[in-house]
Amino acid sequence: MKIRYWLLAMSFIFLSCGRGADDVAANYGIIPMPNELAPMQGMYVLQGEKTVAVPSGEAAMKVFHYLENALKNTSVTLKGISETGKADICLSIDNSLPDEAYTLEVSSDRINISSNETAAGFFYGVQSLLQLMPAAIYDGDRKYEGRIRIPAVSIADAPRFPHRGAMMDVGRNFLPKEEVLKFLDLMAFYKLNKFHFHLTDDQGWRIEIKKYPKLTEIGSYRKHTQVGHSDYYFPRRYDGKEKRGYYTQEEIKEIVKYASDRFITVIPEIEMPGHASAALASYPELSCGLGKTYVVRDYFDVFDEVYCPKEHTFEFLEDVLTEVMELFPSHYIHIGGDECPKKAWKKCTHCQHLMKREGLPNEEALQSWFIHRIEQFVNSKGRDIIGWDEILEGGLAPNATVMSWRGEKGGIEATRQRHKVIMTPGKKCYLDYYQ
Numbered sequence: 001m002k003i004r005y006w007l008l009a010m011s012f013i014f015l016s017c018g019r020g021a022d023d024v025a026a027n028y029g030i031i032p033m034p035n036e037l038a039p040m041q042g043m044y045v046l047q048g049e050k051t052v053a054v055p056s057g058e059a060a061m062k063v064f065h066y067l068e069n070a071l072k073n074t075s076v077t078l079k080g081i082s083e084t085g086k087a088d089i090c091l092s093i094d095n096s097l098p099d100e101a102y103t104l105e106v107s108s109d110r111i112n113i114s115s116n117e118t119a120a121g122f123f124y125g126v127q128s129l130l131q132l133m134p135a136a137i138y139d140g141d142r143k144y145e146g147r148i149r150i151p152a153v154s155i156a157d158a159p160r161f162p163h164r165g166a167m168m169d170v171g172r173n174f175l176p177k178e179e180v181l182k183f184l185d186l187m188a189f190y191k192l193n194k195f196h197f198h199l200t201d202d203q204g205w206r207i208e209i210k211k212y213p214k215l216t217e218i219g220s221y222r223k224h225t226q227v228g229h230s231d232y233y234f235p236r237r238y239d240g241k242e243k244r245g246y247y248t249q250e251e252i253k254e255i256v257k258y259a260s261d262r263f264i265t266v267i268p269e270i271e272m273p274g275h276a277s278a279a280l281a282s283y284p285e286l287s288c289g290l291g292k293t294y295v296v297r298d299y300f301d302v303f304d305e306v307y308c309p310k311e312h313t314f315e316f317l318e319d320v321l322t323e324v325m326e327l328f329p330s331h332y333i334h335i336g337g338d339e340c341p342k343k344a345w346k347k348c349t350h351c352q353h354l355m356k357r358e359g360l361p362n363e364e365a366l367q368s369w370f371i372h373r374i375e376q377f378v379n380s381k382g383r384d385i386i387g388w389d390e391i392l393e394g395g396l397a398p399n400a401t402v403m404s405w406r407g408e409k410g411g412i413e414a415t416r417q418r419h420k421v422i423m424t425p426g427k428k429c430y431l432d433y434y435q
Helices: 002-015 021-026 058-070 120-131 177-189 249-260 277-282 311-327 343-347 349-358 363-380 409-416
Strands: 036-046 049-053 077-081 089-093 102-106 111-115 148-157 165-169 194-198 265-272 332-336 384-388 401-404 421-423
Touching: 058 077, 058 089, 058 120, 102 120, 111 120, 120 148, 120 177, 165 177, 177 194, 177 249, 249 265, 249 311, 265 311, 311 332, 311 363, 332 363, 343 349, 343 363, 349 363, 363 384, 401 409, 409 421
Parallel strands: 049 077, 049 089, 089 111, 165 194, 194 265, 265 332, 332 384, 384 401, 401 421
Antiparallel strands: 036 148, 102 111, 102 148
């Protein structure tokens, strides 16, 4: 207890030492740091029953229920009302604020959060409010019985970037639905708003497609998994453990709704034309043939197995994407496009005839043709595609957004061609590197 009081005293000393505004803001522990934060005199004490003024509409009510649930492990109970003048906590509409912006005013007798009517700002204001509270309110093992003291403060904040994303690669390493929901909770806490759901890869197909049941019957299973990172051990070592798992369409709907309740859009990724081993193991007729046996891969590499650009393949992919778009309301559908070896296409008679018919000078142009065709289908459904920066090779599809992962060069080139870009350079943004 003495240590706690000592730390509290030290924080007040730091606040009074005239350091820069960023240093003052940092002491409040809000991540990401708000654009503007001004300390005020006093403290708001949250205890017992408190009233919350909630504007009409489903979105604002969603925020109220989120705050109510966040405080379920405390002695605080919240009651929603419509009368702003009498409320202890007030959610106030201010349509002069841009989307996702908010102001948060905490005084000794009231808390006010302002947002425009989209209510996303309310949600982010609530996240900042929760970060001002003791971390112990999240301890699931014991109820927080104490009074929650919130420092008086004035905050104005708005995001720098409209796309603030995080990706989960369940194609390679499946995680159950509960882990996905926990990940969404963490994203919400840090005001991230786009969940990139990497659902298919060489090592597994993770989404139920009703028209093609073998994708999950065969493609969601592998007998074991490589130990170590890439070729850390050679010869390769394996863990001897079966790996299986996929999300039913009902589970996908639950994930999408859970994310939406946290103002997060789920962007699904269905990989093509490469990273297709799991799909080809399920439906080998989608390949170029060439006498190969296709398997769900149990180690990590770039493989020669790619979709063959036949009419049957496009019928399959359009069917898959149709079911995907029925499950995910996201305007953007990620179609991969990265790490697509051309070895099979070079040997494939059909591919070579197709290139000649379409006047395509090389296999890079064939990949561009493939992506263009998929984009036209996705556009016909009122959606747009995202692809990794390899989709620049051979010519960029007209409406595509580029996700630049191999450094920043691809993103810069895409912006020069007046395309939208999501920057995710591997060395700075990827969390799969060894220390």
